[in-house]
Amino acid sequence: MTSTLPPVVEPQTTRAITTRGGPRPPRRKPSVGRVIAWIAMIAVIVVTLFPFYWILRTALSSNGAISADPTSLLPTGFSLGGFERVFGLQSTKEALAQGGSGAAINFWQYLLNSVLTATMITVGQVFFSAGAAYAFARLRWPGRDRVFAVFLAGLMVPTIFTLLPNFTLIKSLGLVDTLFGIALPSMLMTPFAVFFLRQFFLGISREVEEAALIDGAGKVRVFFRLILPMASAPIATLAVLTYITAWNDYFWPLMVSYTDSSRVLTVALGVFKSQSPQSGTDWAGLMAATLVAALPMIVLFGVFAKRIVNSIGFSGIK
Amino acid sequence: MATESPVSSPLTTASTRRRSRATDLARAGTTSPRRRPRNDLWLALIFIAPASVGFAVFLAWPTVRGIYLSFTSFNLLTPPVFTGLQNYERLVQDSIFWHSMAVTVEYVLLNIGFQTILALFIAVMMHRLTKSTFVRGIVLAPYLVSNVVAALIWLWILDTQLGIGNEILSAIGVGRIPFLQSDFWGIPTIAFINVWRNVGYTALLIFAGLQALPEQVYEAGRIDGASEWKMFWRITVPLLRPILSLVLIITIIGSFQVFDTVAIATQGGPANATNVVQNYIYNLAFGRFQFGYASAVSVALLIVLSIITIIQYRLSRSGESDLD
Numbered sequence: 005m006t007s008t009l010p011p012v013v014e015p016q017t018t019r020a021i022t023t024r025g026g027p028r029p030p031r032r033k034p035s036v037g038r039v040i041a042w043i044a045m046i047a048v049i050v051v052t053l054f055p056f057y058w059i060l061r062t063a064l065s066s067n068g069a070i071s072a073d074p075t076s077l078l079p080t081g082f083s084l085g086g087f088e089r090v091f092g093l094q095s096t097k098e099a100l101a102q103g104g105s106g107a108a109i110n111f112w113q114y115l116l117n118s119v120l121t122a123t124m125i126t127v128g129q130v131f132f133s134a135g136a137a138y139a140f141a142r143l144r145w146p147g148r149d150r151v152f153a154v155f156l157a158g159l160m161v162p163t164i165f166t167l168l169p170n171f172t173l174i175k176s177l178g179l180v181d182t183l184f185g186i187a188l189p190s191m192l193m194t195p196f197a198v199f200f201l202r203q204f205f206l207g208i209s210r211e212v213e214e215a216a217l218i219d220g221a222g223k224v225r226v227f228f229r230l231i232l233p234m235a236s237a238p239i240a241t242l243a244v245l246t247y248i249t250a251w252n253d254y255f256w257p258l259m260v261s262y263t264d265s266s267r268v269l270t271v272a273l274g275v276f277k278s279q280s281p282q283s284g285t286d287w288a289g290l291m292a293a294t295l296v297a298a299l300p301m302i303v304l305f306g307v308f309a310k311r312i313v314n315s316i317g318f319s320g321i322k
Numbered sequence: 323m324a325t326e327s328p329v330s331s332p333l334t335t336a337s338t339r340r341r342s343r344a345t346d347l348a349r350a351g352t353t354s355p356r357r358r359p360r361n362d363l364w365l366a367l368i369f370i371a372p373a374s375v376g377f378a379v380f381l382a383w384p385t386v387r388g389i390y391l392s393f394t395s396f397n398l399l400t401p402p403v404f405t406g407l408q409n410y411e412r413l414v415q416d417s418i419f420w421h422s423m424a425v426t427v428e429y430v431l432l433n434i435g436f437q438t439i440l441a442l443f444i445a446v447m448m449h450r451l452t453k454s455t456f457v458r459g460i461v462l463a464p465y466l467v468s469n470v471v472a473a474l475i476w477l478w479i480l481d482t483q484l485g486i487g488n489e490i491l492s493a494i495g496v497g498r499i500p501f502l503q504s505d506f507w508g509i510p511t512i513a514f515i516n517v518w519r520n521v522g523y524t525a526l527l528i529f530a531g532l533q534a535l536p537e538q539v540y541e542a543g544r545i546d547g548a549s550e551w552k553m554f555w556r557i558t559v560p561l562l563r564p565i566l567s568l569v570l571i572i573t574i575i576g577s578f579q580v581f582d583t584v585a586i587a588t589q590g591g592p593a594n595a596t597n598v599v600q601n602y603i604y605n606l607a608f609g610r611f612q613f614g615y616a617s618a619v620s621v622a623l624l625i626v627l628s629i630i631t632i633i634q635y636r637l638s639r640s641g642e643s644d645l646d
Binding site for chain 1: 361362363365366367369370372373374375376377379380381382383384385387388391398443444447448450451452455457458459460461462463464466467468469470471474475476477478479481483484485486489490518522523526527530550551575578579581582585586600603604607608613616617620621623624627631
């Protein structure tokens with residue numbers, strides 16, 4: 005590990021030091037450069053956000069109207085048919101008539117599956133990683149730092165390399181096509197989570213902990229009653245990030261699930277897309293499905309936006 | 323730190339208060355702490371047990387097994403059969419494999435090239451124009467949805483017949499481009515989709531680095547009359563080097579593993595034009611049940627990634643941060 009640590013991320017406090025006594029500099033007109041920069045920024049924001057709106061617009065349109073008028077900015081041929089197909093509320097005849105594929109779709113099931121796997125993974129990963137992080141940060145035992153180095157080495161292995169062997173393992177455990185099989189490999193820890201929490205635990209002031217220990221509390225109690233509550237902020241952040249990652253996972257759940265019983269939203273979307281009817285893709289239905297799949301994460305993001313945005317940084321990552 | 327029993331932490335009870343008085347007296351006199359064991363070994367083992375099991379079973383062992391399987395022929399139904407270097411001999415002569423490596427490299431270059439430049443640009447703009455969390459949140463939004471969602475929406479927007487992207491192109495006279503059905507445009511389009519999804523995250527990483535740069539350097543620059551543009555090149559970029567190299571390592575490693583977008587948008591087509599390595603591995607394993615060979619290709623990818631990481635690490639060490 006290199007010895008040059010990037011500076012710890014501080015909340016925005018660096019401001020130019022202004023002198024109090026002297027005359028204020030005259031307010032300049034915004035420079036050309038600044039205007040151009042703002043225009044560019046707005047362009048970036050538009051390109052970023054437009055696709056989200058477009059999903060909504062298409063989901064609320066009907067396939068026939070879309071073919072006739074592909075560029076209308078508002079939903080054309082306004083209809084909730086797309087959503088009806090997604091939730092299996094349309095008869096096959098209706099679905100075919102509106103350009104759908106007529107195949108049975110089970111989105112409530114997929115939604116539930118996604119929630120269950122993401123929750124299992126998040127709760128397990130965060131809790132067990134916190135325990136390990138505490139052991140690495142605050143407990144004293146021989147070989148501690150060497151074992152931690154081994155854990156860190158795990159960060160080096162590209163995730164994708166372990167997928168195939170993990171599949172054979174899950175298969176021999178008889179857990180193929182189960183939600184537990186999907187959750188298990190990431191449920192116990194990831195090197196990142198252990199690293200992330202250990203960094204934080206290292207920074208917790210020792211005095212409070214020492215006080216509790218001197219007063220007779222065991223280290224287990226210190227962990228549950230003192231350390232965890234103090235670390236609730238980074239733990240919550242880690243939990244949100246883990247949940248999002250688990251929810252959006254595609255490759256691994258694709259491998260493990262064969263039937264609807266263990267299918268999660270991302271995989272279901274792929275299946276939906278591949279069930280395109282001969283007459284042409286059911287764009288309204290597909291976009292409705294996409295919206296349903298993306299919405300929970302968008303809501304989660306809305307609620308935790310500040311926390312998520314501020315968590316992206318480098319606090320001592322080297 | 324001396325503790326008085328009456329002033330206690332929330333964890334004490336009456337009995338421990340009495341005991342701690344005795345402890346204080348004992349510790350005052352002796353140097354060997356008999357109450358608090360120095361070695362937390364047993365406790366530590368309990369704390370790291372689940373994580374260690376996870377590490378050993380789902381990370382360490384699969385890595386070893388993956389390498390082992392690459393020397394076997396394995397169709398999942400019968401146990402693996404050791405075949406020595408056969409898979410690797412086949413690999414070297416496999417034109418599809420080399421083509422998929424080339425496709426993947428093309429993808430990584432386009433993806434990382436555009437993503438890093440754009441992210442740097444966005445980060446600097448956010449840094450100079452507005453520090454609001456709201457704008458940062460907007461920029462990050464595409465990162466929140468899955469690759470599948472991103473692939474589907476752009477599949478729709480760039481659809482040749484009905485997509486609004488092509489409608490605009492034909493309206494301005496450029497003509498329709500079959501973005502995801504053409505072997506020329508396939509990879510660049512996939513690269514673009516992933517840039518759209520990831521640039522916000524990368525930009526925020528760089529932004530965090532920018533925030534940590536000291537203002538004084540810019541003050542000095544402004545006093546000396548340097549323009550924004552000059553300050554960017556002479557001050558910002560050099561100081562950002564360690565951050566940029568870390569961002570590059572992370573994004574390049576991730577970029578090589580692209581799968582989701584390809585699987586949804588093009589399935590490797592048309593005619594292998596977008597058949598990235600991971601897609602080839604998947605088809606070998608789950609389409610043709612050639613797990614052994616698929617493992618060999620995975621090992622090849624692992625080797626490539628390791629080499630790239632080493633090269634990058636060496637390159638980045640040769641330029642330590644100018645702040646120290």
